[in-house]
Amino acid sequence: MSYPTDRKYTKEHEWITPDGTIGITQYAQESLGDIVFVDLPKAGTEITAGKTFGTVESVKAVSDLYAPASGTVTEANGELATSPEKVNKDAHGSWMVKIKLKDPSELNGLLSAADYEKFAGEEAGH
Amino acid sequence: MRKTSLNAVHRALGAKMVEFSGWDMPVEYPSSIGCGIVAEHMAVRTGVGVFDVSHMGDIRLSGPGALDAVQNISMNDASRLAVGQAQYSALLYPQGTFVDDVIVHRLGEDDYLLVINAGTREKDFNWVRDNTRQFKCRVEHVSDDFTQIAVQGPKAVNLLQKLTDADLSAVKFYWVTRGTVCGLHEILIARTGYTAEDGFEIYIPSDEVTSARVWNDILTAGKEFGAIPCGLGARNTLRLEGKLPLYGHEISDIINVWEAGLDRFCKMEKPEFIGRAALEKVRAEGIRKTLVGLEMVERGIARDGYKVLDDGGREVGYVTSGSPAPFLKKNIALAYVPQAHAAIGSTVKVEIRGQGVGAQVVPTPFYKRPRKA
Numbered sequence: 298m299s300y301p302t303d304r305k306y307t308k309e310h311e312w313i314t315p316d317g318t319i320g321i322t323q324y325a326q327e328s329l330g331d332i333v334f335v336d337l338p339k340a341g342t343e344i345t346a347g348k349t350f351g352t353v354e355s356v357k358a359v360s361d362l363y364a365p366a367s368g369t370v371t372e373a374n375g376e377l378a379t380s381p382e383k384v385n386k387d388a389h390g391s392w393m394v395k396i397k398l399k400d401p402s403e404l405n406g407l408l409s410a411a412d413y414e415k416f417a418g419e420e421a422g423h
Numbered sequence: 424m425r426k427t428s429l430n431a432v433h434r435a436l437g438a439k440m441v442e443f444s445g446w447d448m449p450v451e452y453p454s455s456i457g458c459g460i461v462a463e464h465m466a467v468r469t470g471v472g473v474f475d476v477s478h479m480g481d482i483r484l485s486g487p488g489a490l491d492a493v494q495n496i497s498m499n500d501a502s503r504l505a506v507g508q509a510q511y512s513a514l515l516y517p518q519g520t521f522v523d524d525v526i527v528h529r530l531g532e533d534d535y536l537l538v539i540n541a542g543t544r545e546k547d548f549n550w551v552r553d554n555t556r557q558f559k560c561r562v563e564h565v566s567d568d569f570t571q572i573a574v575q576g577p578k579a580v581n582l583l584q585k586l587t588d589a590d591l592s593a594v595k596f597y598w599v600t601r602g603t604v605c606g607l608h609e610i611l612i613a614r615t616g617y618t619a620e621d622g623f624e625i626y627i628p629s630d631e632v633t634s635a636r637v638w639n640d641i642l643t644a645g646k647e648f649g650a651i652p653c654g655l656g657a658r659n660t661l662r663l664e665g666k667l668p669l670y671g672h673e674i675s676d677i678i679n680v681w682e683a684g685l686d687r688f689c690k691m692e693k694p695e696f697i698g699r700a701a702l703e704k705v706r707a708e709g710i711r712k713t714l715v716g717l718e719m720v721e722r723g724i725a726r727d728g729y730k731v732l733d734d735g736g737r738e739v740g741y742v743t744s745g746s747p748a749p750f751l752k753k754n755i756a757l758a759y760v761p762q763a764h765a766a767i768g769s770t771v772k773v774e775i776r777g778q779g780v781g782a783q784v785v786p787t788p789f790y791k792r793p794r795k796a
């Protein structure tokens with residue numbers, strides 16, 4: 298698996314693009330299994346880096362979504378309410394929310410594609 | 424952590440492994456081989472799926488006092504069993520609550536096999552041994568002798584018939600037979616399962632080589648029926664759709680038979696058994712809470728342990744098992760609620776992340792397999 302280099306990653310397995318589009322990683326969708334429910338904040342909601350902003354559920358498990366950066370939600374991907382399985386099919390193409398970044402420099406502290414791939418590989422090895 | 428003899432086989436298949444009651448077990452197999460909880464669940468409902476259930480325990484009672492011993496420790500009436508027949512039953516504490524639920528198989532004239540849960544193996548064995556001392560019967564813990572493989576689904580009979588000389592069409596649901604399976608003689612074949620579907624459970628020698636060979640032979644023979652390996656994830660969603668209880672969830676040492684709604688497996692008119700007196704008393708006093716089926720009517724998934732609220736937001740009960748139901752395509756749950764909220768059609772709320780989400784009491788089992796025409 299190669300991770301797209303146009304974005305940054307977190308150790309909680311989210312990705313974020315420089316314009317503030319957020320999703321979960323291929324590794325995350327694989328670990329979750331069949332995704333059946335995605336709960337996302339409405340436009341206008343303030344989210345804070347490192348804090349939970351939503352939930353994704355597989356048949357078996359409930360997982361929190363952690364904000365990679367702070368900002369205001371401009372749009373939530375409504376398609377995932379009816380077709381959450383799209384995240385399994387294309388994790389890096391299925392965004393969850395778009396935010397207006399409060400401080401774009403926050404992204405500098407996140408993982409590059411190569412660093413994340415290494416990190417996820419170590420997690421999987423446990 | 425304990426491992427079944429098929430552990431290496433699961434790992435080679437790329438299964439996602441989890442700890443379950445002290446056992447390292449596959450929860451689901453990878454999507455790259457057509458698996459995943461939903462696919463595995465659907466395979467069992469529409470075709471056939473294959474499970475390693477060797478973590479289940481086995482206790483054998485034999486000898487002239489075996490029937491009396493089984494009668495003393497279990498709530499169903501084992502005297503009704505013909506040789507080759509099995510029944511769902513439970514071991515009870517004197518308070519009428521559950522030591523465990525079991526399947527009692529009558530293998531011979533004075534020969535009974537109790538199949539018990541993985542998490543309660545030692546507790547169950549000690550309980551059975553300590554409460555059968557007064558009877559002329561041998562009690563053996565034979566769990567480690569067997570690899571137990573469950574072949575489940577409407578095509579299970581077609582699959583297994585390819586591998587055995589036993590006439591499976593003559594074996595009714597909850598009956599057992601013996602036959603040659605994959606070249607192994609005198610193998611116990613039971614038409615039982617934990618999926619609310621037709622199916623078989625076979626008990627083969629537990630050495631790794633034999634276990635792996637039979638597992639692979641079953642999957643190979645099952646290719647034409649779409650057989651896939653299935654993990655504990657699908658096992659749980661399948662049993663939930665069928666309202667089959669899980670120890671530690673719907674039944675436990677603080678839940679009694681009446682609350683769990685297992686009345687039809689508890690034969691109060693049979694000779695004395697442990698728990699009977701307390702159950703008489705509890706029944707006379709009235710049942711306070713009862714197990715109901717819930718279907719979410721608003722967006723949300725109830726999970727094990729979530730609170731059940733009344734319309735006013737007051738806590739009235741709790742969810743014992745909750746999940747999306749892959750075949751029914753609904754979000755369902757089993758929950759304990761007071762009698763006042765137990766009627767079919769009653770509306771309640773399930774507290775999900777601090778919010779009350781609407782649910783309705785519905786008839787159970789949620790899923791009942793279609794009878795053959």
